[in-house]
Amino acid sequence: MNGGLRMTGGVAHAPSRATRMVILGVIGLVFAVPIVAMVEFTLRKGLEGGYDAARWIALFQNGFTGVYKTVFVGLSNSVTLAVGTVALVLLLLVPTMLLVHIRFPQFRRVLELVCILPISIPAIVLVVGLAPVYAVIARMFGSGVWTLAFAYGITVLPFAYRAIQSNLDGVDVKTLSEAARTLGAGWGTVLLRVLVPNLRRGILAGAFIAVAVVLGEFTIASLLNRINLQTALVVVSKTDPYTAVILSLLALSFAFLLLLLIGRLGASPRRSRSPRSSKGTL
Structure with a gap:
């Protein structure tokens, strides 16, 4: 030792x-x-x-009415953004990483640079650059809160990339894909039934980080005038700081349960261990 x-x-x-x-x-x-x-x-x-516990009791007895209702609007918006961001990042990032890893390994460094670059850009600088883009998006698709998923996708891209890449380095995806193709599997089958199950841990870790980042993000939503969980908590804290902290604790508990649920859904199914009766042979 x-x-x-x-x-x-x-x-x-x-x-x-x-x-x-x-x-x-x-x-x-x-x-x-x-x-x-x-x-x-x-x-x-x-x-x-x-x-x-008077403040806790009063909050639940009043039914979260008035200004506190904003928190539920922000929470629902954040959950929607978390789902949209995870779907957007994983549906675009995982196939791209697999394609580069299998067919174009010479572009791996370029892809890594592009994916890691957003972590070096401050959120406020990112918003300044995205503001003209969102002006066009608002004219084309409206100014709904769901459009923040595009900005959040850029924000979580470095974390999701590193989580998936660390898992990808430990799997021989080229051999697996070639073996599946030799057996007659199409590329869709190779991706969904061969490669993705072997990358479950990395994909799940990327989803964890994406959900955590989206639920805790404030700067982009505030500067783009969107309501999410963090901006709603700031509004409540200006009128009642005690209740804002209570709601923060409840939101933290909700986020923990949400991540736990994602972990349960993404975990590998347990194999049933039924005892097998074996007969001895002489």
Whole structure:
């Protein structure tokens, strides 16, 4: 054991159980401390001190009416944008990456540069460049909130690309596609039934990151005058900061459940393990 790593023949392998527990504990604190602070803030009584759940009870009793209704509009818009962004990015990115990997490997660096480039551009600069484009989109397709999916697709492109590429590097897609084609499969069958199942982890990771980025995005929606979850929370915080934090906690819980649901849907189905009766032979 050396520095928390198991050594085999002088090569460091996976960290020990104690090291993993320490790392997970530190990461858990990073997430838990802000959430606990938010809960404590919403339970404060005020100058008289003490804690109660009056604000939570009042919010649910009033039925989220008035200005709080904006949060549900923003939440529904963000969920719609998350679905649209994931579909747009994956439907365009995955086939393109596979095509470059199989047929045009010389363009891999060019594709990587194009996909990684948006991460180096600040969101406000991106909005300035997209504003004239969105003026044309508004004239052609209207100014609905769903049009933000195009901008969000550019924003999440670097993260989705790296997630899928890391999985793609570990799969011999060229051999798999050639074997499937030799057996008479068409390109649609090769893509959907051979390659995509082998890239499930990378595609799922890209979807995770895309949903997280869309649900937490504020700058683009604010500057383009669209209502999403984050802009709606800012509107509520101007009138009632306590309720805005409560709604943020509820939105955070919803996002966690949504990501958990995506993980369940994308997980490989469990194989039924029925005991097989075997007869001994002499």
